[in-house]
Amino acid sequence: MGHRHHRALTARLVFLPQPLLVCGRVSRVLPRRGLMRLSRYFLPILRETPKEAEIVSHRLMLRAGMIRQEAAGIYAWLPLGLKVLNKITDIIREEQNRAGAVELLMPTIQPAELWRESGRYDAYGKEMLRISDRHEREMLFGPTNEEMVTEIFRAYVKSYKDLPLNLYHLQWKFRDEIRPRFGTMRSREFLMKDAYSFDLDQAGARHAYNRMFVAYLRTFARMGLKAIPMRADTGPIGGDLSHEFIILADTGESEVFCHQDYLGFAVPPADTDFEDAAGLQGLVDHWTSRYAATSEMHDAAAFEAVDAASRVSARGIEVGHIFYFGTKYSAPMGATVTGPDGQERAVHMGSYGIGPSRLAAALIEAGHDDDGIIWPDEIAPFHVMLLDLKTGDGATGAACDTLYKALTLRGLDVLHDDRDERAGAKFATADLIGIPWQVLVGPKGLASGKVELKRRATGERELLSIEEAVARIAG
RNA sequence: CGGGGCAUAGCGCAGCCCGGUAGCGCAUCUGCUUUGGGAGCAGAGGGUCGCAGGUUCGAAUCCUGCUGCCCCGACCA
Numbered sequence: 001m002g003h004r005h006h007r008a009l010t011a012r013l014v015f016l017p018q019p020l021l022v023c024g025r026v027s028r029v030l031p032r033r034g035l036m037r038l039s040r041y042f043l044p045i046l047r048e049t050p051k052e053a054e055i056v057s058h059r060l061m062l063r064a065g066m067i068r069q070e071a072a073g074i075y076a077w078l079p080l081g082l083k084v085l086n087k088i089t090d091i092i093r094e095e096q097n098r099a100g101a102v103e104l105l106m107p108t109i110q111p112a113e114l115w116r117e118s119g120r121y122d123a124y125g126k127e128m129l130r131i132s133d134r135h136e137r138e139m140l141f142g143p144t145n146e147e148m149v150t151e152i153f154r155a156y157v158k159s160y161k162d163l164p165l166n167l168y169h170l171q172w173k174f175r176d177e178i179r180p181r182f183g184t185m186r187s188r189e190f191l192m193k194d195a196y197s198f199d200l201d202q203a204g205a206r207h208a209y210n211r212m213f214v215a216y217l218r219t220f221a222r223m224g225l226k227a228i229p230m231r232a233d234t235g236p237i238g239g240d241l242s243h244e245f246i247i248l249a250d251t252g253e254s255e256v257f258c259h260q261d262y263l264g265f266a267v268p269p270a271d272t273d274f275e276d277a278a279g280l281q282g283l284v285d286h287w288t289s290r291y292a293a294t295s296e297m298h299d300a301a302a303f304e305a306v307d308a309a310s311r312v313s314a315r316g317i318e319v320g321h322i323f324y325f326g327t328k329y330s331a332p333m334g335a336t337v338t339g340p341d342g343q344e345r346a347v348h349m350g351s352y353g354i355g356p357s358r359l360a361a362a363l364i365e366a367g368h369d370d371d372g373i374i375w376p377d378e379i380a381p382f383h384v385m386l387l388d389l390k391t392g393d394g395a396t397g398a399a400c401d402t403l404y405k406a407l408t409l410r411g412l413d414v415l416h417d418d419r420d421e422r423a424g425a426k427f428a429t430a431d432l433i434g435i436p437w438q439v440l441v442g443p444k445g446l447a448s449g450k451v452e453l454k455r456r457a458t459g460e461r462e463l464l465s466i467e468e469a470v471a472r473i474a475g
Numbered sequence: 476c477g478g479g480g481c482a483u484a485g486c487g488c489a490g491c492c493c494g495g496u497a498g499c500g501c502a503u504c505u506g507c508u509u510u511g512g513g514a515g516c517a518g519a520g521g522g523u524c525g526c527a528g529g530u531u532c533g534a535a536u537c538c539u540g541c542u543g544c545c546c547c548g549a550c551c552a
Contacts, residue, residue, distance in 0.1 A: 047501065047513070048487050052545050072544065126476095127551080144552095178476065178550060185552095192552070244552090321552060355552050389511055424512040431512090442511055452511090 035404075036382070038417045042079050045429060056251060057364035058183030060373050064433045066360070073180025073188030080433060081360065083381035085191065088356040088363075089170055091222050091378065092193050099215035099274050101166040101195050106148050108172055112138035114147040117333050129176045141174040146329050146351060149196045153347070154335035160200045163337065163347070164208055168195030170356070185253070185317070185361040195352040200339060202326070205348035209241050209324050210280040212352040214268050216245050216320050217287065219354065221267040224376030225366060227319060228262045230292040234323060241324035241350070244294060249365040252315030257303050259290030260310040294318075317362045324350040367457075373434030374457050382415040383407075384473055385435040389423040389442035396441045399451065402466055403439055410474040431456065437473050 044065040052069075053059040061067045066081030077085055093103065112130070115121035121128075121140075129141040142148070149167055157165065173192045180188045197208035213229065220227035229243040246256050268283050291306050293299065294316070303311060327346040329335065336344045367374040377383065384407055386400045400416055407414045415435065417426050423442065430438045440452040440461075450463045453472060464472060 044485095046486065050486070051481085051488095054546075069544090173552085175551075179546095179548090181546085190552070318552065353552060358552060387511095393510095422510055422512090422514060424510090424514080426513090427511080428513045440511075444511070 036413075036415045038415060039419050041415070043429075043433070044078065045432060053183065055182050055185070055365070056368055057185060057361040060364050060368060060432070061183055061361065064373060067184060069183075073177060073186070075184055075187060075189070075357075077357075080381050084360050084363075084375070084379060085356055087379045087381070088223065088359050089191075089193070092170070092219055092354055092356065095215045095219040095222070096168050096193070096195060098218075098270070099166075099211045100164075101168045101212075101215075103169060104152075104167055105169045106142075106145050106152075106171060108142055108174070109139050110142045110145075110148055112140055114151055115140065118147050118150075118329050119332065120147065127175050127177065129174050142171075143173055143175045144192075144351075144353075145169070145171070145194055146196065146349075147333065150329045150333045150335045150349070153196075153198055154330075154333060157198070157335075158337055160337050160339045164197065164199045164204055166195055166197040166208060166211070168193060168352070182253070183361055184357045185365075187357065190355055191357040193354045193356060197350045197352070198330075198335070198347045199349075200337065200345070200347065202324075202348055205324050205326070205350055206241065207277045207280065209322065209350050210277070210284045211274050212322050212350070213243065213284050213287070214272060214274070214280055216322065216352070216354070217267055217283075218270070218272075220245060220247065220319065223359070223363065223379055225319070225363070226263055228256075228258050228292050228316075229287055230256065230258070230294050231288070231297055232294070232321065232323070233297065243288075243322055244318045245320035245322075246292075246294065246316035247319055247362060247366055248312075248314045248316050249362065250315060251365050252317045254316060254318070255295040255298075255313065256293070256316035257295075257298055257311070257313045258292035259306055260312050261290050262287075262292060263312070317358075317365060319359050319362050320352075320354045322350065322352040324348070368434075371428070372432035375434045375436060377436050380434065380436050381413075382435050383412040384414045384437045384439060385430045385433075386414060386416040387423075387426045387430055387438055387440050388416070388418050389426065389440060391418055391420050393443055395446050396443060399441050399446055399466060403441070403451070403470065406466070406470045407473065410470070412474065439469055439473075 046063045046065070049059050050062050053062050061081065064080060065078050066084065068076040068078055070076055096103070112121050115124070124143070128143055131139050131141065133139055153165070153167070170191060170193045172189055174189050177186065177188050180186055184190070195212060197205065197212070199205040199208050217227065225247045227245040227247050230246050231240065232242040232244040234242040248256070265287060272283070273279055291303055326348050328349070330346040330349055336346050338344050363376070363379055364373050367376065375381070386403055388396045388400045390396050397418070400418070404414055404416055417429065419426070434456055436456050438454040438456060440454060445451050445463060449465055451466060451469050452461050453464050453469045454461045462472070
């Protein structure tokens with residue numbers, strides 16, 4: 001291992017950006033951005049809808065140049081789509097970290113051996129993509145990571161003093177669905193945040209479960225979504241520790257029933273104490289106090305007991321799923337710790353999933369109109385789009401440059417449409433890709449020193465000076 | 476995996492029934508005119524008609540097989 005390698009590595013490190021701070025808008029945005037001129041960007045928008053796309057999110061993701069299908073249920077994420085995916089994972093990471101989970105990264109390819117230990121290698125069926133390497137060793141493309149994370153845990157953790165522990169990662173998974181559909185909503189390859197908790201006993205596991213429960217409430221709320229926890233089937237383990245987080249969307253895949261009150265429940269604040277077991281339990285109790293069920297778990301009689309005015313029956317999309325499964329993997333795989341009493345025992349585990357690639361589609365299902373996508377501010381690939389309505393005019397270009405500098409200095413992500421296109425085409429593009437703020441810079445307005453600020457979600461427009469527009473957007 | 480459908484230019488489609496050497500709109504390129512809600516005119520480029528066989532003087536078109544993709548259902552984050 002040479003000297004040479006070492007030196008090359010050092011030289012390269014010099015050019016790496018400073019480590020990003022975890023919090024704050026500016027630190028997240030600044031190091032990544034170059035000058036975003038649409039004429040130099042890669043945004044292959046489609047004017048017509050490809051015929052294979054059935055649901056609105058799939059149509060819009062293709063039209064907005066976010067994704068490209070490479071095979072059934074397998075997609076390339078183009079620049080705009082990737083920016084959205086990254087915004088989603090940024091929020092997920094912040095909330096996982098806040099709740100005390102620790103990030104690592106496990107591989108996509110796993111040895112079959114691990115899955116034989118848990119007994120799932122044969123049980124999983126054809127959904128698992130099985131492959132073999134050049135030595136004919138049986139491998140698989142991971143559909144989930146319980147086995148592997150349990151293997152990692154058992155290799156190092158031996159004492160109850162190291163608990164509780166929650167390890168998570170964001171990694172691509174593959175499930176060879178019989179029938180992938182709905183674009184990235186139900187793809188074969190998909191990104192998943194999966195967290196795994198390890199505790200000494202069931203009480204500890206419940207606290208771990210509650211931490212994730214509250215983290216999920218915050219995560220989805222930050223994305224502008226109303227996610228409602230609904231009791232899910234716990235399978236052979238039983239108990240009440242499994243919830244699906246469902247967002248309501250008219251075009252949702254499944255029918256859901258819940259109490260109106262959920263739509264108004266307060267989301268736990270950022271300074272929630274995740275170590276306070278009793279406090280968390282109170283929050284979870286509150287958020288499970290009303291009726292809420294997917295069609296599989298629906299109890300018509302119980303729903304009828306809710307007063308008629310408060311009954312909400314709607315369509316929903318599952319965006320997260322958490323569950324406790326006890327010693328299902330730790331016992332067969334020998335993931336044990338020694339307790340305070342000197343006894344060795346299998347740890348109690350839970351797992352907690354969110355699908356960011358599915359969320360990207362779900363967010364569009366929940367936010368769009370006839371003209372295109374309507375991104376929530378926290379998720380939008382760019383915060384602001386500058387529309388130079390007369391490129392080559394000089395004055396409009398100069399005004400756009402001024403706006404660009406002022407907005408980026410305030411930590412905002414700006415896309416400048418400097419293409420040599422007519423105004424109408426720029427309006428259509430901006431509406432299609434759903435940037436929350438549009439600044440229309442045209443000769444008419446500039447004549448009186450004004451630009452027009454348009455809010456994508458509401459269509460509201462205001463004539464403002466450049467300074468006023470910047471102030472309004474930066475809020 | 477069962478049932479149905481599609482495959483012709485980057486995208487959307489026509490042509491196929493009735494075989495004769497490929498067309499329309501949008502997009503792309505050039506020029507001129509236009510310029511606040513996907514502009515107009517003129518011109519240009521771009522296709523092994525999914526793949527492989529077969530029938531025929533001749534196949535996008537008829538026949539056989541294969542592959543890919545989509546939709547409905549069962550399954551799933």
